[in-house]
Amino acid sequence: MTTKAKTKKRVSACTINFEPVGRRGGCQKNESLLACARQLGVGISSICGGQGTCHACKVQVISGSVSKPTPNEYKTFTAQELKEGWRLACQTYPTSDCKLNVPAESMTTPQRLQVEGLEAKVSPEPPTHAYHLKMKAPSLSAPQADADRLLNTLNQRHKLQCTRVDIDVLRIISERLRSWKWECQAIVRNDEVIAILPPKSHQLGLAIDLGTTKIAGYLMNLNNGRTLAAKGAMNPQISYGEDIVSRINRVIKSPDEGVLLQKLAVQAINELCSDLCAEAGGKPEEIVEAVVVGNTAMHHLFLHLPVKQLALSPFVPAVSRALEVKARDLGLSIAHGAYVHLLPNIAGFVGADHVAMLLATEVMQTERPIVALDIGTNTEISLVSNGEVTTVSCASGPAFEGGHIKYGMRAATGAIERLRIDDDKIQYQTIDGAPPVGICGSGILDALSQLYLAKVIDESGRIMNRHPRVRNYQGQHEFILVSREERKGKPAITITQHDVRELQLAKAAIRSGIQVLLEACGCAEDDIKQVIIAGAFGTYIDISSAVAIGMLPPLPLNRFRQVGNAAGMGAKLALISRASRAEARVITSKVKYIELASVPNFQATFVQASYLGRYRIKDGRREKLNHGD
Numbered sequence: 001m002t003t004k005a006k007t008k009k010r011v012s013a014c015t016i017n018f019e020p021v022g023r024r025g026g027c028q029k030n031e032s033l034l035a036c037a038r039q040l041g042v043g044i045s046s047i048c049g050g051q052g053t054c055h056a057c058k059v060q061v062i063s064g065s066v067s068k069p070t071p072n073e074y075k076t077f078t079a080q081e082l083k084e085g086w087r088l089a090c091q092t093y094p095t096s097d098c099k100l101n102v103p104a105e106s107m108t109t110p111q112r113l114q115v116e117g118l119e120a121k122v123s124p125e126p127p128t129h130a131y132h133l134k135m136k137a138p139s140l141s142a143p144q145a146d147a148d149r150l151l152n153t154l155n156q157r158h159k160l161q162c163t164r165v166d167i168d169v170l171r172i173i174s175e176r177l178r179s180w181k182w183e184c185q186a187i188v189r190n191d192e193v194i195a196i197l198p199p200k201s202h203q204l205g206l207a208i209d210l211g212t213t214k215i216a217g218y219l220m221n222l223n224n225g226r227t228l229a230a231k232g233a234m235n236p237q238i239s240y241g242e243d244i245v246s247r248i249n250r251v252i253k254s255p256d257e258g259v260l261l262q263k264l265a266v267q268a269i270n271e272l273c274s275d276l277c278a279e280a281g282g283k284p285e286e287i288v289e290a291v292v293v294g295n296t297a298m299h300h301l302f303l304h305l306p307v308k309q310l311a312l313s314p315f316v317p318a319v320s321r322a323l324e325v326k327a328r329d330l331g332l333s334i335a336h337g338a339y340v341h342l343l344p345n346i347a348g349f350v351g352a353d354h355v356a357m358l359l360a361t362e363v364m365q366t367e368r369p370i371v372a373l374d375i376g377t378n379t380e381i382s383l384v385s386n387g388e389v390t391t392v393s394c395a396s397g398p399a400f401e402g403g404h405i406k407y408g409m410r411a412a413t414g415a416i417e418r419l420r421i422d423d424d425k426i427q428y429q430t431i432d433g434a435p436p437v438g439i440c441g442s443g444i445l446d447a448l449s450q451l452y453l454a455k456v457i458d459e460s461g462r463i464m465n466r467h468p469r470v471r472n473y474q475g476q477h478e479f480i481l482v483s484r485e486e487r488k489g490k491p492a493i494t495i496t497q498h499d500v501r502e503l504q505l506a507k508a509a510i511r512s513g514i515q516v517l518l519e520a521c522g523c524a525e526d527d528i529k530q531v532i533i534a535g536a537f538g539t540y541i542d543i544s545s546a547v548a549i550g551m552l553p554p555l556p557l558n559r560f561r562q563v564g565n566a567a568g569m570g571a572k573l574a575l576i577s578r579a580s581r582a583e584a585r586v587i588t589s590k591v592k593y594i595e596l597a598s599v600p601n602f603q604a605t606f607v608q609a610s611y612l613g614r615y616r617i618k619d620g621r622r623e624k625l626n627h628g629d
């Protein structure tokens with residue numbers, strides 16, 4: 001480092017205090033408040049990855065001085081808000097010590113982390129087996145090498161044909177066997193000894209659903225297939241872009257970011273693993289097998305595979321088949337020679353998590369059409385009929401996770417999660433019963449449906465100006481959900497015309513995806529026996545709201561099934577059962593993937609699907625339904 005640079009660093013360093021999280025630490029003048037927050041582990045949302053376009057990183061400068069507002073910030077905030085110190089953390093650079101208020105809606109944590117879902121119904125048949133061994137100590141008359149002694153005992157006593165001992169096991173074998181007085185458990189996978197454990201150890205497995213936003217982890221007993229502990233955590237990669245496209249773009253610009261994102265994911269899994277073990281009374285070194293599922297981008301980032309081609313047409317993965325990798329090669333701290341199994345991917349935007357979901361919901365065992373979908377920033381939808389699977393991937397965007405919505409936020413404390421409009425009265429329910437600070441996915445969906453049913457919004461999505469809670473603000477109509485008075489002086493929480501347009505795009509992506517599948521398979525909506533909705537957002541939504549706005553087809557409500565984290569369940573199945581892994585390969589081989597960009601008339605279908613209300617779509621035409629149809 002040059003003297004000049006050293007001087008610059010010394011002069012420019014200042015301290016930033018993040019409240020109410022109470023984290024403080026040093027920041028440099030050339031570092032944005034967002035970068036400083038990342039350094040300190042303060043989880044500030046950044047959907048656009050710091051481009052200044054998503055408005056998710058709002059903070060309030062309580063004291064201290066910062067750089068002048070950028071054009072993006074002038075667009076985002078009113079003059080009054082700027083005067084009150086509101087800024088975008090990614091666009092703001094401190095010029096002195098500062099104290100910041102990070103509002104709940106800008107925080108990535110705490111929020112609901114879903115681990116619940118279906119329960120496993122298969123008999124355990126893991127790829128690893130634990131064998132109890134008692135050996136004689138070596139002597140001058142029997143000076144066999146330690147590894148040979150172990151292999152010979154194992155093969156003779158248990159009639160096996162093991163030929164290999166993992167190199168890391170070899171590094172500890174001599175010391176461990178002596179300290180355990182020549183008694184141990186050998187963990188065997190195919191013909192390889194992948195771990196040696198003390199005689200009374202557990203044989204544990206780890207199943208991970210590595211989501212773009214959240215990570216769900218499950219610690220399993222491999223002998224009986226029971227779940228010993230389950231826990232969720234935020235994916236720390238969020239600070240580097242909330243959607244996968246932002247993360248891929250960062251890696252394309254700077255390959256070092258790929259290394260960083262991989263490390264962040266692994267670090268989070270290792271922490272989750274320690275917590276799960278602490279809860280269940282196990283040890284990470286007793287985890288002898290792991291299964292990880294995720295969308296294709298998360299799968300590639302976790303393995304540090306190239307991701308550039310995922311973002312470019314025709315959007316192909318680097319690898320789609322199932323993989324087995326030594327856990328240590330990825331940085332996972334579990335048993336010395338343990339493997340991580342990764343279920344196969346389907347396409348660039350349909351990954352192993354969707355395969356896991358299809359596996360867990362047993363959709364292949366039905367003849368009548370089933371639609372299975374996992375709603376997120378990218379929504380994967382499959383139509384399964386007579387053992388054939390047809391799949392699409394829809395860019396539904398971040399609106400249902402609160403992104404691009406003025407008062408949108410994740411499902412965290414204070415988020416409006418349910419909402420009803422009764423004449424002029426608004427009734428709402430917030431997470432944890434806290435005062436409202438914003439609105440999360442399920443609340444946003446309710447709001448759209450309630451505004452439509454109350455005729456505040458017409459079927460084209462236009463906010464009409466005839467309700468007392470509709471106001472014109474900064475040149476656009478918006479509906480006041482919670483007024484400034486109701487919030488005791490804090491800004492009103494509203495749904496703006498722009499929000500409605502964003503939601504229409506999101507829901508049109510999902511409905512048109514379902515429509516493409518129906519047409520490709522020659523099915524009518526009424527033929528659908530069941531619609532399975534997986535994932536965190538899908539778990540909490542009110543299905544009748546989703547049907548009322550035309551996001552889901554107008555079927556009787558008893559044909560919808562919300563299944564929780566089915567991808568996590570699929571990962572658990574694959575962990576404890578080799579048959580389930582084989583089944584996942586079969587499912588993948590039966591999938592016909594349709595790229596929506598290649599579907600003729602897709603745009604026409606999409607436009608029809610953007611309308612609100614209950615309707616059927618046929619040949620690109622919308623047929624409105626009355627209530628009760």
Ligand code: FES
Pocket residue numbers: 045046047048049050051052053054055056057088089090091
């Ligand atoms: S506007 Fe700051 S991260 Fe998007």
